Amino acid sequence: MPSADPRSLTFRSAVEADIPELVELVESAYRGDSSRGGWTTEADFLDGQRTDADDVARIVAHPEGMLLVVERAGEIVSCCHLEHRGDHVYFGMFAVRPGQQGGGLGKAVMAEAERRAREQWAAKEMRMTVINVREELIAFYVRRGYERTGEMSPFPYGDARFGIPLREDLAFELLVKPL
Secondary structure, eight states, rough: OOOOOGGGGGEEEEGGGHHHHHHHHHHHOOOOHHHHHSSSOOOEEEOOOOOOHHHHHHHHHHHTTTEEEEETTTTEEEEEEEEEEEEEEEEEEEEEEETTTTTHHHHHHHHHHHHHHHHHHHHHHHEEEEETTTTTHHHHHHHOOOEEEEEEEEOOOOOOGEEEEEESSSEEEEEEEEE
């Protein structure tokens, strides 16, 4: 597995030309058989798409946010969405190539995202929502300093833009980390 040494990584804001590759990256990390090559798959409880080009384009164009692109040797290996929302930054659409998960890359990306939230927007906290049944992923975030709030929001059943649920007990839990 390649080193997660932050010095081997390049961080930049996504541009329109990145959209097709970013859609492919996010889909490969979350859905379908390719996602099973990593530990962050949602394929056991969600089918269908995770995102599309229009969704990614909206994030890229948003004036109060960015889609942070992470490259190693010129290849996009990770991304995450950062959106300034007043006193906090929302963290989402976090994806690491399945074959490169588990080697520290995700930790390095999160550290850079948190640094940018503090320095670029003077954010006091980072917030994210995680599907409640993803206990292993929630535990990963807790180890990174995020706190479970117990605050749940409903999963948008019937809206295929979020995927096709394979079970009926899905909800989003809010996780928060003071910065």
